[in-house]
Amino acid sequence: MKKQILFLMIIGILCSCNKNDDETNLESGIIGNWKLIQMTGSLINSETTGAEMEWQESYRLNGDGTFQKSRNRDGVITEVSGTYNLINNSNESLLELNFTSESEIVGSCTSNNKEIMNLQSETIFLSSWNACDGPGLKYKKID
Template structure:
């Protein structure tokens, strides 16, 4: 499974964690729990948020480069695992 997040999301992640040890140095960290809060598609007005989404999805990123994805629907809960890699050149996050 490969997913590429937009550069805007990556910029938000990069700017979200400041290292107090170095003045004005931004450190990227993905470790921890992340929740999908909005989905949109290529069809106009196809944006859905929160409980209106067809499923709820969360990601847990680990320091060792692994992640756990959990997708909850009315019928089931599915968990998947994989690895992640941040691509500085493309400004993207690749989940495999």
């Protein structure tokens, strides 16, 4: 009986360590520069990429939980910053971006100070703005 309890305790410890390691890897993996690579509208075949997009945009996610967002639209550069949180649900990982001030470049359904991104993979995240008739925005990690 003691061997069975010891075996279960060891398995439990190993499983809990693996989960924490995965979360730590995901958190450190999002740090860096992310660039807008694709925009889609609500109409079929409305996808644009590269210079054809309405604007160019990027995020810089820092290791201290802060970020900067920059948008270049027709040569006018707008920047805004804030803090971010990684939310791990059982079936998805979300990136919550909380801006320090309102800005026209915040793409959100619910607030002018918060964006939610769905981490599709280690190198791709998607904006949730298209859920309320905003454009579908796809970002790729560039470093």
